[in-house]
Amino acid sequence: MPMIHMRNVCKVYEDTGAVALDHVDVDIAKGEFVFIVGASGAGKSTFIKMLFREELPSSGELIVNGHDVVNMERSEVPYLRRGLGVIFQDYRLLADKTVFENVAFAMQVIEAPRRTMQRSVNAVLDVVGLRDKYRSFPSQLSGGEQQRVAIARAIVNSPSIVIADEPTGNLDPETSWDIMDIFHRINQSGTTIVMATHDKNIVDTMQRRVIAIEDGKIVRDEARGVYGYEA
């Protein structure tokens, strides 16, 4: 069973009637590193949001990490999300919490045992290289550092899949590469990574699987792909 399994997935936004996804078929296996590319409004965001059930498919079949996203009870949604780590372009850190607290927050709200919290948070802060800044507040960090905190928060509960929506969108090229390096290491530990991006340089250099979406359809799916659009 693949980590992510989409069959005939369609998404029509009822209020506007806009077709965001049009009969999409995709399988993503455990441990893959996948870029989702395409112009703004092509359906990338919808694709990403469906994976953590921020949006529901209008029709079709969607299995994520063994959860039937379409037919699941509302009360099961948190358990789907506990197996996923989500990262956004705008970091979404809590300004009144320190680096440590921001990461620990993700463990706290799923009622993870307190004993393991300190150790797990320190471990992921090591992964993103921010152990020494654990007492800083987000406002005292650079954009790249803030994104690293967000990544630490996303992986602290050991998710099977990391989903990143334009994680380098607000960062300069050099900082972006630091972030990609972290993603690369997370991927090497066996975690599946799905990342929507506009960054041609990154996609072309990394040479990973590329899924291109245009007008809600998958127009290209290559194992070692390139960005394919003008940057």
Add this chain to the structure above:
Amino acid sequence: MKLRTIEYFLQEVWRSLRRNNWMTFASVGTVAVSLFVLGVFLILVMNMNRMAGMLESQVQISVYLQDGLKEGRREMLQDEIEHMQGIESVKFVDRDEAKTRLAERLGDQQYLLDALGDKNPLPDAFEVTVKQPDMVETAAKSISQFEGVEEAKYGQDVVEHLFDITRLMRVFGLLLMVLLAGATLFIISNTIRLTVFARRKEIAIMKYVGATDWFIRWPFLLEGIVMGCLGGLLAALALRSFYGAMTAKIYDTLAFFPLLPQYPFMNYVTIGILLAGMFIGAVGSGVSLKRFLKV
């Protein structure tokens, strides 16, 4: 639920109550005022009910007997009354029992009885119950003519008046209650809405990392309950001193007025008011969560 989680919830509630301090103050204040007014009505209605109930049980005719009546004559008298038309029952109440009853009625004012020492100024009596209320008057008149009867008393019309007033108070109180409850709900739900708004980023993150709906809801619900409870506490404290002052004032002028004794009555009122506050708080924040917290 884990202890650690409860600790977290309480921290969140405390943080949020402080962050919205003015709204918190307004909410607690509104709850307090509303529950105080509610409590005043409750106290008045309960006391009037008691009074009416007391007088109503006196729709029975109290037949007081002359002092020193022989037992034989007393039994004959009882027999005579029992055989009158329209009489349901005749019960003999000796003076000792009458004194015990008076002691019950006096409530907080036992000292009035203590002043008598061992003396008992009360007469022996019959409690005569008639079959229909409209027979009270004629029956009382006839009975008072019997030999050995000192006096025959009844209190029907007072009761009627009292019931009218109680009914009016109940309706008015209920109406006021509905209005106040509405206002209270509104202000609590508004405060919770502000909290939800202030914490929307946190809520979003909680959802993304897989917090359950109830984990997200609980702090808000608790916040409402705490506000309601605080308001209830203020109201209850105010009501206790209100009732204390009221009873003191009334006893000053009307010594035998049958008020409900302060304890345990006010303890029940306190518990009731606290529960009502918590309930309103929970419902108020529930309303807000339903509308503004899309989990």
